[in-house]
Amino acid sequence: MKVSIAVFILILLIAALIGVPGHQRLTTLRKSHAQLVAKATQLGISDDLANLANRVSNTKRKREDRDAAAKYFTGELIALAKELKFIEEKGSQPDKVQQMQIIELMDRIASLDSNQLKNHIAEILTAKDLKDEARQEIMEFAIKILSRDHPQAALALVTESLDVFGKGYLNPDVYVPLGNWAKDDPLAAVEWLKSNGAKFPELMNGSNEYGLLSGIVPQNPKLAFELIGELGVEKPNPFIQEIMRATKTPEERNAALAALREHLVSVKDDKTRGAISAEALTNWSYSLATEGFDTNSQWLAGANFTAAELESFSIGMYKSDMSGDNGKWIEWLGEKLPPEKAKEQVRNHINYWTQRDYQAAGEWLVAAAPGPTKNTAIRSYAETVSEYEPTTAAQWALTLPPGEDRDATLKTIYQKWPKDDSPAKEAFKRQHGIK
Numbered sequence: 001m002k003v004s005i006a007v008f009i010l011i012l013l014i015a016a017l018i019g020v021p022g023h024q025r026l027t028t029l030r031k032s033h034a035q036l037v038a039k040a041t042q043l044g045i046s047d048d049l050a051n052l053a054n055r056v057s058n059t060k061r062k063r064e065d066r067d068a069a070a071k072y073f074t075g076e077l078i079a080l081a082k083e084l085k086f087i088e089e090k091g092s093q094p095d096k097v098q099q100m101q102i103i104e105l106m107d108r109i110a111s112l113d114s115n116q117l118k119n120h121i122a123e124i125l126t127a128k129d130l131k132d133e134a135r136q137e138i139m140e141f142a143i144k145i146l147s148r149d150h151p152q153a154a155l156a157l158v159t160e161s162l163d164v165f166g167k168g169y170l171n172p173d174v175y176v177p178l179g180n181w182a183k184d185d186p187l188a189a190v191e192w193l194k195s196n197g198a199k200f201p202e203l204m205n206g207s208n209e210y211g212l213l214s215g216i217v218p219q220n221p222k223l224a225f226e227l228i229g230e231l232g233v234e235k236p237n238p239f240i241q242e243i244m245r246a247t248k249t250p251e252e253r254n255a256a257l258a259a260l261r262e263h264l265v266s267v268k269d270d271k272t273r274g275a276i277s278a279e280a281l282t283n284w285s286y287s288l289a290t291e292g293f294d295t296n297s298q299w300l301a302g303a304n305f306t307a308a309e310l311e312s313f314s315i316g317m318y319k320s321d322m323s324g325d326n327g328k329w330i331e332w333l334g335e336k337l338p339p340e341k342a343k344e345q346v347r348n349h350i351n352y353w354t355q356r357d358y359q360a361a362g363e364w365l366v367a368a369a370p371g372p373t374k375n376t377a378i379r380s381y382a383e384t385v386s387e388y389e390p391t392t393a394a395q396w397a398l399t400l401p402p403g404e405d406r407d408a409t410l411k412t413i414y415q416k417w418p419k420d421d422s423p424a425k426e427a428f429k430r431q432h433g434i435k
Helices: 005-017 022-042 045-062 065-090 096-109 116-128 134-151 151-165 173-186 188-197 211-216 222-228 234-245 250-265 271-289 291-302 307-315 326-336 337-369 372-385 390-397 405-414 419-434
Strands: none
Touching: 045 405, 065 096, 096 211, 096 337, 134 151, 151 173, 151 188, 173 188, 188 211, 188 222, 211 222, 222 234, 222 250, 234 271, 234 291, 250 271, 250 291, 271 291, 271 307, 291 326, 291 337, 307 326, 307 337, 307 390, 326 337, 326 372, 372 390, 390 419
């Protein structure tokens, strides 16, 4: 979204000052003032003109009552913003008098205290002569600017704007500042959510943008799980998945896994408990498999998964981008899972990998060590490529030991043989005695 000159002024006012105390306010003001001077310089205003504006505003402040000046300031600022918006819509540029007004108004901001500034924000939000579009732009950009360094101020701005824009309008903008706040003070962020969660139902109702969790989980995954019960989450599974996906290090993953297990103890219904565990681990493995085999296989070796947990974890892996480690993960599955479960997951992995890159899958098969895992992989590979390379599929099938698996694979190749190659298909049928 392009920011107009008018909106630029108001954003600087809000983002630089609301909720920023003492020396932070002064530091931010200086940065904002420097931005404005740079903007003015781009428009053709010299440093001398900016200094003149400062001298003029300083003189005016000496002879004006501060409270009276503050009361008048908002109307003056909005009037200039409207004027500049009109000029911009016509495709013109502010003249030098208007440019000097911009710098002068920013300089005058320095004389306002926090209460006066908050009053100005409230007036800007409710000003009848300011278009809703402009107000909305101001709020959106101000929240984004404040989110990184002053998340509490950003959240205050969100909640204050609800009365103007209504519930739901700014809900997505809550995630980022809430998460940033939680990184520094998770307990305070949780308390804010408890007090304000009803105003933002999307936070706890299935969205994958839980900014709060990105801050809380690395420090305290147990607290994140406790929120599920304390906040009365109706659909916990997406929330749980986000808790697991937010982990980045082996230590964080161990803590999250322990917190998940502890949470599952509190779920009384066996079927529900199993479903929550399976979905959480399946989705978790989908994200972890993309981070490399060596790191994650070492972590898995010490995670002490139960057989059921390992089975659930393995299900989500095959559709992930494995960063070239597909073959290593397939061998790992063949080693770690019970034989029948291993067959199922190896077939899924090879089928998906072959559809995406049949050459890479074939190269791995050539080099793979003989054994049950390779035989299962050969069956899946041959059946997958048979639709477009039936001859190659048949060659692979014939590398299987004679028996039921080879016969079943040959029969599947025959059934999938391209219909426009009937003579070869019938010859293949006769050659292998397929009924």
